[in-house]
Amino acid sequence: MTAQPLDVNTVSALVAESAAAPSLHNAQPWRFRFLRDSAVLRLYGDLERSLPRTDPDKRGLHLGCGAALFNLRVAAAATGLAPVVRLLPDPGDAKLLAEVGLRGSAPPDETLARLHPAISRRHSSRLPFRDEEIPVAVAERLCDAAQAEGAQLLFPGAWHVRSILELVQDAEGREALDPGVLAETAQWARTEPPGTVAAPDGIPAEAFGPRQRGTAAPVRDFAAGRPMPGRGWANFEKNPHIALLGTARDGSADWLRAGQALERVLLQATADGLVASVTSQPLEWPELRWTARDPLSGMAHVQMVLRLGYGPEGHPSPRRPVAELLDIV
DSSP states (O other), X not given: OOOSOOOHHHHHHHHHHHTTSOOGGGOOOEEEEEXXXXXXXXXXXXXXXXXXXXXXXXXXXXXHHHHHHHHHHHHHHHTTOOOEEEESOOTTXXXXXXXXESOOOSOOOHHHHTTHXXXXXXXXXXXXXXXXXXXXXXXXXXXXXXXXTTOEEEOOOHHHHHHHHHHHHHHHHHHHTOHHHHHHHHHHBOOSOTTSOOOSSSBOGXXXXXXXXXXXXXXXXXXXXXXXXXXXXXXXXXXXXXXXXXXXXXXXXXXXXXXXHHHHHHHHHHXXXXXXXXXXXXXXXXXXXHHHSOXXXXXXXXXXXXXXXXXXXXXXXXXXXXXXXXXXX
């Protein structure tokens, strides 16, 4: 790529697409700083947007920031740039999660660039999916997407799917008895009718989806027992397609890689016509997380539970303006 300085509009556009990534409760726990002279874009974790009760070790924060980092790589490739990424570049600064050099000399990654249209189309869908099989070739592409980022995607067998669904229900029961977790959910998941709250973050009521009737798809109920007049009920798929995303190790760098793998899988799924939702509920309780892994696989640490299938796209969640996310120095 050219060594010409990047203009502010290009950097702002990259950050806007990066910030379209999913994050726990849509807290959007990231900040960016662009260093003009070196053309380096730094990604920071915003600890003021962490969830201390739901995510005490900040694993979820790292996953969200990793997803934002992957979007940045995709957007940069689509712009003709070849970003050079360094994870956790400063051991003395735990908030600095990545540095992205935007003057790389290699040609842009066309494989990443092809995922670019999916960034704006990807939304979590908490709506019922059809009971329709995912073709083997599509599932294999999703597994390859995770592997390309140093992670593993596994579609467990029927007995393990039932186990995962039971773990989700167990986690929901634990949340219902934990006032701190309930308060945190209420802070970010808003039950006010559409149009009454214009918050730039969190999950709006119209993105909750309906209550489930007689099924147990792994869809988090963000109402958490709070009344929502007018919210309906629906039958969800009887046999949900569940995938586990995991890594061999479980440190901060592994969480960032898992976040990149998660977003690569979600963008590939979107490009292939699938819709998806994710849940970390059974992974937020240490005594449940270890039971989520498949003992017959080599996956040591499950990082996210995905629900994939065919159905309606989800409602988009709001995004903070770039001016709140980006400093240019």
